[in-house]
Amino acid sequence: MDISQHPYAELLRKEMMPNIWCSGCRIGRIKNAFIEAVQHQGYNPDKCAVVSGIGCSSRIAGYLNLDGIHSTHGRAIPTALGVKLADPELMVTVMGGDGDILGIGGNHFLALGRHGKDLNIICMNNYGYSMTGFQHGPTTPFGAKTVTTSGGNPYAPLNPIAVALAAGYTFVARSTSSHPYHLVDCLVSAMNNKGPSFIEVLVPCMLFERRNKIKSLDALFLEKATIKETLSQADIHQNAFSEEISLGVFRDSQIPDRPAPAFAKAVKKKAGKKPRVTFKSKDSGIDYMQIRMEGTGGQGIVQGGKTMINAAMNMDPKLNSTLIKRYGPEMKGGSCLTDIVLSSQPVDYPFVEIPDLLIMMSGLITKERGGKVIVNENGTVVIDESTVDLSLLDDLADTVKIFKVPATQIARENFRVVVANNVMMGFVCKTTSIIDKNCIKAAIVKSAPPGTEEMNLAAFEKGYEL
Ligand code: SF4
Known part of the structure; x- marks a missing residue:
């Protein structure tokens, strides 16, 4: 089918196809869900910008027919913040992987919660740094085999939802690439929230599956995940595909009112009259x-x-x-x-x-x-x-x-x-x-x-x- 006939054609860069993702990778589904959410919101493409860092999922920015910046590793959030400050009318979305957003860009991820700016952070969690052959990252499950933990990951994985909640994000949700309708709903809600929004999207990586002899994470997500209307404290931690996964919206709130900061008033120094010194120029004779x-x-x-x-x-x-x-x-x-x-x-x-x-x-x-x-x-x-x-x-x-x-x-x-x-x-x-x-x-x-x-x-x- 000619791509121009595709329902998402308006928001795709035809000249960038085919994409670089492995056959079987589900990142494309997340890209499609995002396009659907943008279309659902009726957004003018001139009013949307996408910023990404480095990694498989960060390539999304290049495939979307929206203004965007494919920035450096881990720096998508501060770059997006710059875009937002330059034009507050834009809907700015950061798309990246767990390694980029939570690992290398971890501090920026924390800082955005405090800043309270209206950005949407879509973090595609595939459990490691996939583009480099699958090295372990902040969300790699305990005991999982990666290029850099061939004997099994000895570290406890970070829980992105718990961190986003603690950091002060006003919208926090978890979904997967295997639940596209749910994902579109989460994306639309994130776009409507006026503070910093964070969605963790679990997504399978073929390299991770192969190395850990997992037949299909896609199937596991469908089997283990439950979409819940109301979520409890325990659901924050239900995120292991080997056990149970709770999907849904953990927080959808307004930016809390903050009192205007009472900074000390700057005392303007009175500049006195500058002394006048007159001089005569001459040939210095310096060679x-x-x-x-x-x-x-x-x-x-x-x-x-x-x-x-x-x-x-x-x-x-x-x-x-x-x-x-x-x-x-x-x-x-x-x-x-x-x-x-x-x-x-x-x-x-x-x-x-x-x-x-x-x-x-x-x-x-x-x-x-x-x-x-x-x-x-x-x-x-x-x-x-x-x-x-x-x-x-x-x-x-x-x-x-x-x-x-x-x-x-x-x-x-x-x-x-x-x-x-x-x-x-x-x-x-x-x-x-x-x-x-x-x-x-x-x-x-x-x-x-x-x-x-x-x-x-x-x-x-x-x-x-x-
Ligand atoms: S390496 Fe993994 S995440 Fe990257 S494109 Fe392939 S399957 Fe997708």
Whole structure:
């Protein structure tokens, strides 16, 4: 039959057929039930979006003629949340497997219950990661054989219904791919619920059946499952196909009213009048120069680098200048550096290899690289002696100029520790004369947080006087 004659044709992508599912896989039935529910609701396809992660069941998004995103493994829920926030009018459904939604994306699954956004999560539980040859997953039954538990799964399976109820989903139901009419009913109810909805759909996987010598899970679902109008606490746990399975709606409620959060009112800092610093630009005469400022997160290393590059541009607008900042994921307290290259020619490589000027506010980077301070042998090191172990300089060539500045101590005693970078900047300005004083002061005014300009300038002057 030509697919265009199929009753679901409107919502299928013809060009994607045939699908990739194994012969005998029932995921297609769930796709069909979803189409039927969408049609039943009379939804305009332009108002429905489907988001999926990775896995056999996540392929559904690609076969549906709806806008959708086939996102990364486990990230379907946050992606769908983004879609919903961008267009709250859309009906957004996440389709995926137990491994994707409950395993890799488990934390997102929990978080959605708290967020309370109106998304439908259809979790096709086939008891493991099937696309990779059937590895065990969060719902693999105890003792079941998989690629990764060849001697039998030693772990207790997660109960998705119990978790969804505890997480705060407003609609929670269990169905199977062997009960398509029941499944359509659940899907329609989930679509009508205005909070986060979760449906666990049990579905057979041929690989799981083969490895565990199960003749037909489809037949077992039909034999063991009972659709119930009212469900008790015990029914939550009736989910083992070897015993009994309770199908039905465990919760269909409204999003509870939440009082508006009483956040502390943000105090708007009054930005004072910015001090005015005038400067004159001139030809700097710099041919090529590499500058590195290094320290730890929180010492204003990136800010210092920005001040330096803005000052260089103030001084000589024709100068080519680049800035690279590097810091680790820990940010505060972790190693941090800023590389600046000043050149009369275009800069094709912005990383500093051997700095001509090294401003050290911490010894952490040097220690990380094995204790070697890297600087041009005719270069200059300006070191914050209140924070850096001076023995790190012991192996430097005699030709290197070394200046020791108690920058952090001065900043602590006179201002605040955070302006130690500008004490260093004042000292560097006076000692090296690379960049004109007013050009740096204007750059400090530009990059200092509003209201702190005067303090940063005063710190700069302290270093300059030193
Ligand atoms: S591996 Fe299992 S879940 Fe995947 S398509 Fe085949 S039968 Fe379906």
